[in-house]
Amino acid sequence: MKEFDIISTRANRIDTPDKATGRAVFVDDISRPGMLYGALLQSPHAHAKILSIDTSKAEKLKGVKAVITSKDAGSIKYGVSPARYDETVFAIDKVRYVGDEIAAVAAESLDIALAAVDLIKVEYEILPAVLTIEEAMKDGAPLLHEGSPKNLCAEVHQEFGNVEEGLKNSDIIITTKMKNKRQDGAFIEMQGCIAEFDNLGVLTLTSSTQVPHYVQRTVAMVLGMDIGKVRVIKPYVGAGFGIKASANPMELACCILARKTKKPVKMNYTRDQVFMLARARHQFSHTITTGAKKDGTLMAIKHECWLDGGAYTSFGIATVYYTGSLLGGPYKLDNMSYDGYRVYNNKPACGAQRGHGAVIARAAFEQQLDMIAEKIGMDPLELRIKNMMETGDTTCNDLNMSSFGMSECIEAVRKGSGWDQKKGKMPKGKGIGMACGFFVSGAGYPIYRSDTWHGTVIVKLTEDGGTALVYTASAEIGQGSDTAFAMIAAETLGIPLENVRLASGDTDMGVDLGAYSSRQTLMTGHATKDAAEHAKRQVLEVLAEQLKAPVENMDIRNGFVEFKGAAPDFSELRTRYIKEHRGWIDNPTSEKLSFKEASRIAFLERGSIVGTGKYKPHNLGGKFKGAAVGTSPAYGCSAQVAEVTVDMETGQVTIDKITDAHDCGKAINLTSVEGQMQGSVSMGIGEAMHEEVIFDKQGRVLNHDLAEYKIVTSMDMPKVEAIVVESDEPNGPYGAKEVGEGAIMPTIPAILNAVYDAAGVRLNELPLTPERVYNAIQEYKEKNKIK
Amino acid sequence: MLLPKFEFHEPGSIKEALELKKKWGSTARFLAGGTDLLVHLKKKIITTDHIISLQRIESLARITAHPDFVEIGACATMAAISETPVIQAKFSALKSGVDNIGTHLIRNRATLGGNVCNASPAGDSLPALLIYKALVLLESLDGKREVPIEEFFKGPGKTDMKADEILTGFRLPNPPVHSGAHYIQLGKRKSSEINVVNVASFLEFDPKTKKIIDARIALGSVAATPIRSLKAEALLKGKIAEETSFYEAGEKARFEDCKPIDDFRGSAAYRRAMVGVLTKRTLTTAFKLAGR
Numbered sequence A: 001m002k003e004f005d006i007i008s009t010r011a012n013r014i015d016t017p018d019k020a021t022g023r024a025v026f027v028d029d030i031s032r033p034g035m036l037y038g039a040l041l042q043s044p045h046a047h048a049k050i051l052s053i054d055t056s057k058a059e060k061l062k063g064v065k066a067v068i069t070s071k072d073a074g075s076i077k078y079g080v081s082p083a084r085y086d087e088t089v090f091a092i093d094k095v096r097y098v099g100d101e102i103a104a105v106a107a108e109s110l111d112i113a114l115a116a117v118d119l120i121k122v123e124y125e126i127l128p129a130v131l132t133i134e135e136a137m138k139d140g141a142p143l144l145h146e147g148s149p150k151n152l153c154a155e156v157h158q159e160f161g162n163v164e165e166g167l168k169n170s171d172i173i174i175t176t177k178m179k180n181k182r183q184d185g186a187f188i189e190m191q192g193c194i195a196e197f198d199n200l201g202v203l204t205l206t207s208s209t210q211v212p213h214y215v216q217r218t219v220a221m222v223l224g225m226d227i228g229k230v231r232v233i234k235p236y237v238g239a240g241f242g243i244k245a246s247a248n249p250m251e252l253a254c255c256i257l258a259r260k261t262k263k264p265v266k267m268n269y270t271r272d273q274v275f276m277l278a279r280a281r282h283q284f285s286h287t288i289t290t291g292a293k294k295d296g297t298l299m300a301i302k303h304e305c306w307l308d309g310g311a312y313t314s315f316g317i318a319t320v321y322y323t324g325s326l327l328g329g330p331y332k333l334d335n336m337s338y339d340g341y342r343v344y345n346n347k348p349a350c351g352a353q354r355g356h357g358a359v360i361a362r363a364a365f366e367q368q369l370d371m372i373a374e375k376i377g378m379d380p381l382e383l384r385i386k387n388m389m390e391t392g393d394t395t396c397n398d399l400n401m402s403s404f405g406m407s408e409c410i411e412a413v414r415k416g417s418g419w420d421q422k423k424g425k426m427p428k429g430k431g432i433g434m435a436c437g438f439f440v441s442g443a444g445y446p447i448y449r450s451d452t453w454h455g456t457v458i459v460k461l462t463e464d465g466g467t468a469l470v471y472t473a474s475a476e477i478g479q480g481s482d483t484a485f486a487m488i489a490a491e492t493l494g495i496p497l498e499n500v501r502l503a504s505g506d507t508d509m510g511v512d513l514g515a516y517s518s519r520q521t522l523m524t525g526h527a528t529k530d531a532a533e534h535a536k537r538q539v540l541e542v543l544a545e546q547l548k549a550p551v552e553n554m555d556i557r558n559g560f561v562e563f564k565g566a567a568p569d570f571s572e573l574r575t576r577y578i579k580e581h582r583g584w585i586d587n588p589t590s591e592k593l594s595f596k597e598a599s600r601i602a603f604l605e606r607g608s609i610v611g612t613g614k615y616k617p618h619n620l621g622g623k624f625k626g627a628a629v630g631t632s633p634a635y636g637c638s639a640q641v642a643e644v645t646v647d648m649e650t651g652q653v654t655i656d657k658i659t660d661a662h663d664c665g666k667a668i669n670l671t672s673v674e675g676q677m678q679g680s681v682s683m684g685i686g687e688a689m690h691e692e693v694i695f696d697k698q699g700r701v702l703n704h705d706l707a708e709y710k711i712v713t714s715m716d717m718p719k720v721e722a723i724v725v726e727s728d729e730p731n732g733p734y735g736a737k738e739v740g741e742g743a744i745m746p747t748i749p750a751i752l753n754a755v756y757d758a759a760g761v762r763l764n765e766l767p768l769t770p771e772r773v774y775n776a777i778q779e780y781k782e783k784n785k786i787k
Numbered sequence B: 001m002l003l004p005k006f007e008f009h010e011p012g013s014i015k016e017a018l019e020l021k022k023k024w025g026s027t028a029r030f031l032a033g034g035t036d037l038l039v040h041l042k043k044k045i046i047t048t049d050h051i052i053s054l055q056r057i058e059s060l061a062r063i064t065a066h067p068d069f070v071e072i073g074a075c076a077t078m079a080a081i082s083e084t085p086v087i088q089a090k091f092s093a094l095k096s097g098v099d100n101i102g103t104h105l106i107r108n109r110a111t112l113g114g115n116v117c118n119a120s121p122a123g124d125s126l127p128a129l130l131i132y133k134a135l136v137l138l139e140s141l142d143g144k145r146e147v148p149i150e151e152f153f154k155g156p157g158k159t160d161m162k163a164d165e166i167l168t169g170f171r172l173p174n175p176p177v178h179s180g181a182h183y184i185q186l187g188k189r190k191s192s193e194i195n196v197v198n199v200a201s202f203l204e205f206d207p208k209t210k211k212i213i214d215a216r217i218a219l220g221s222v223a224a225t226p227i228r229s230l231k232a233e234a235l236l237k238g239k240i241a242e243e244t245s246f247y248e249a250g251e252k253a254r255f256e257d258c259k260p261i262d263d264f265r266g267s268a269a270y271r272r273a274m275v276g277v278l279t280k281r282t283l284t285t286a287f288k289l290a291g292r
Helices: A016-021 A056-060 A111-121 A133-137 A162-168 A212-223 A249-261 A271-277 A316-327 A359-376 A380-387 A406-417 A481-493 A521-548 A569-577 A595-606 A670-689 A746-759 A768-781 B014-027 B037-042 B079-085 B084-090 B090-098 B114-117 B126-131 B230-236 B244-257 B268-290
Strands: A036-042 A047-055 A065-066 A101-107 A121-126 A153-162 A173-181 A192-197 A205-207 A229-233 A265-268 A283-292 A298-310 A335-345 A430-440 A455-459 A466-471 A500-503 A554-557 A560-565 A608-613 A635-646 A654-662 A719-725 B006-008 B028-031 B050-053 B062-067 B067-073 B134-138 B144-150 B153-155 B168-175 B178-186 B198-206 B212-222
Touching: A036 A212, A036 A271, A036 B114, A047 A101, A047 B062, A056 A065, A056 A111, A065 A111, A065 A249, A065 A455, A101 A111, A101 A249, A153 B144, A162 A283, A162 A335, A173 A359, A173 A560, A192 A249, A192 A554, A205 A249, A212 A249, A212 B090, A249 A265, A249 A271, A249 A746, A265 B062, A265 B168, A283 A359, A298 A316, A298 A359, A298 A608, A316 A335, A359 A380, A359 A430, A359 A500, A359 A670, A359 A746, A380 A406, A406 A430, A406 A569, A406 A635, A406 A719, A406 B006, A406 B067, A455 A481, A455 A521, A455 A595, A455 A654, A481 A500, A500 B126, A521 A554, A521 A595, A554 B178, A560 A595, A595 A608, A635 A746, A654 A746, A670 A719, A670 A746, A670 B037, A768 B268, B014 B028, B014 B050, B014 B134, B014 B168, B062 B084, B067 B084, B079 B084, B079 B114, B084 B090, B090 B126, B090 B153, B090 B198, B090 B268, B114 B144, B114 B168, B126 B134, B126 B178, B126 B212, B178 B268, B212 B230, B212 B244, B212 B268, B230 B244, B244 B268
Parallel strands: A036 A265, A205 A229, A298 A335, A466 A500, A654 A719, B006 B050, B028 B050
Antiparallel strands: A036 A101, A047 A121, A065 A101, A153 A335, A173 A283, A192 A205, A192 A265, A283 A298, A430 A635, A455 A466, A455 A608, A554 A560, A635 A654, B062 B067, B067 B168, B134 B144, B134 B168, B178 B198, B198 B212
């Protein structure tokens, strides 16, 4: 492998000084002269017909500048996947969940806007609401959407190989169920936005989003504008985890208010509105049957899953496919079937969240692997090694593992955790468990059907020479992508990192599908490398002309031009450069020709040196229905070992340590990779241990704040030993691939397997609250007649 | 969620505060740390026209050790209480109670008086005050009065404090020699938690006979107010201080003394079971500390 100067180091993040000193600007820090404040009227009912809306009192309130309803917003449907558009900005005939948007107000202050919202009078006819899958599927249940009988939003049926045959040839067959709870992303920054029109009719929307590109398209479509007249800017963002990966109704309402008032309008969600909008991880109910041979060879998986979808599709059509497609790997398996169902009901819509669709399926399946290992008396780690896919393998549903350091990950956690010394040798109440997982490195296809490039990047060298400007529409949302692309640009150009300046998150800078499906490092990374190579090539071409030396004999490294063999005489170029800088004190004196000199000369010869880069994946996947979902140019993979203590009297589980190894291809920034691993573990622990959105019987969220929705605190976080396993991904820029989502895959099942090892109980429902674990222990004691 | 509008008063003395309270009556609220009050105002759980801040009345924040007792001002913060040597030395169960409230940021603002006036059945500092036999010190323009803490709580959010009174502080008698106390809270996560069950126990024993002289057990989150576990306490008196006694006391507390309900934080059955476990555990530790 090539020696690198910048990538694969622990370079300081370029956003750290701003964030550490409070200078980083988020939406909430921004205001505009004459700016108005917007507020939403949202449904208090889970299901109701709207008979009438009277906005007259609200409009009369002093300071109110506009009140809008579906009359202003129109009936254009939008959503995530074009084939599944089922939302309008404001409810037209009925509301489908507590929080469904009905109207919005813009006023001189937030106080006034909120008071005006209270003055809007809506007459409802309450309809019976369905809040669970069971209620929604009942004969005669009220329907949320016309054309979706039985409230079935989507169903998927797939079979690869021959599952019946596979199970027939199995010696051990295990069937289990597994259920999680609806999650909230619990990002720190609640969504907010500012919409403003300039005098030429151009709309700029500044928003806390992961996907400026998709927001731009949705806003343009819903407002009936040219895409070129809509600019979306993403300032610094306090995370998203998938929930901010599509346009939200507040953004659209804000743009319509700005159009109507001709003033900038700012809107923010409160924390309870974040819970109302939801769009985070579904509740999944899995039934999985897995067959294996006595020697541990996996034979077949039969998989059924029901997704509690909420009132709209959102990302759900992708979710229900991902749930099936990402199960079989990272193991060799010829036979796999999947029946997935996503059901509408009168709760907020679920969507995508870190580890999209695949996390709970993995929690079920990886426990079954341990059960099989126990039955045949095999170390569960060895069972996994025995079945592990290798580099170049393709799953039965056509996912190709072009690099795959899975075995290295297993060996790393075996060693890091002291597995061989601990497994089977821990005292009662203490346990150790492991699991594996894999995830896409970017969705193989955009959300809308298109041949579009997934990312374009521009690298412009400043005219004085010496500094490279990188422009990308990608989304830095806290994960460190700006730093990664600056590092890739610097590495490719052959200049120090501090000589790169990067701007991102603006649709005027190009196309980038955004921060979702763990795509940016590979895809935007490729486009950045491509753009930097293009800029560098132009500089070297000018040098070749000027020095009459072959271009292939030159390169740039660490800010200097390197020549193969003896360096040609470049004194004329240096003299020319120095003449340009009469009176300056930093004239070059080095023995080598500097990049600064070379790029200045290039500008003098050719004008501005601009490199453009682009990326889209090659054709991926099979021909079956839904084959696109789950495809990716590369897959990250990981193994984790969890060590836990279970208090046998109270059911409290303490996670003592997580040993985590992840194959991210070539790590662009080692510290950022470890950060993603730590963050994934933290989110996995939260979901495993205490996170759960709870509703009352009216469909209202009961725990709509971070006091009662319990994410992990620093006191709950164990020591995490993060081991970066590097492979060389042929489809990744410099061999890089994902880490942001794959790293969450093994966390939950590793904990569940450790709890079984400690307490002898298998839990098929999350979260592992002390009460749930206590009840399982009591049941176990009664069954086994233990006092 | 915006803070509603109100008039803000900042008196410099207790007398001045009481005069303001008399003037505005039930339309006014006292502000100590604000960690409950401001949240309730934002969530529109309560409304008020006047806020009377007690933060400038220095005497209310004092913690003073006397030969036989300690006095803790109502506005002493949880962080200050936790760091006070006499609390650490003699009232360790109170220290662990206040250490379990919220986060560092909250403990730097939240006050003991505020926690008591908020009167949540799950309040972290309350069981310790019960087992240490705290006296609640109240003052009005008409004079002062003292109320034993177990008579002070009247229901969730309700106390014995009158509309014209200020809670000025607490008096905690020094625990006898050969005594110890301990507090344990149980929630879904390890910090920033609203308790599912919380228990504090106090134990005094005769080192010669090993017999229990006195025991007090306080249970949180299992009734409308924090309560004393009187039957379990009675069972312990005169018994030998040992694991089986503590277990029996736990079972007594579990089945006869507590009245938990089902809610989204936990079921009544689980709460009962945990009352048993935590009572046993707090007594065991209290006994260990008593024998030091």
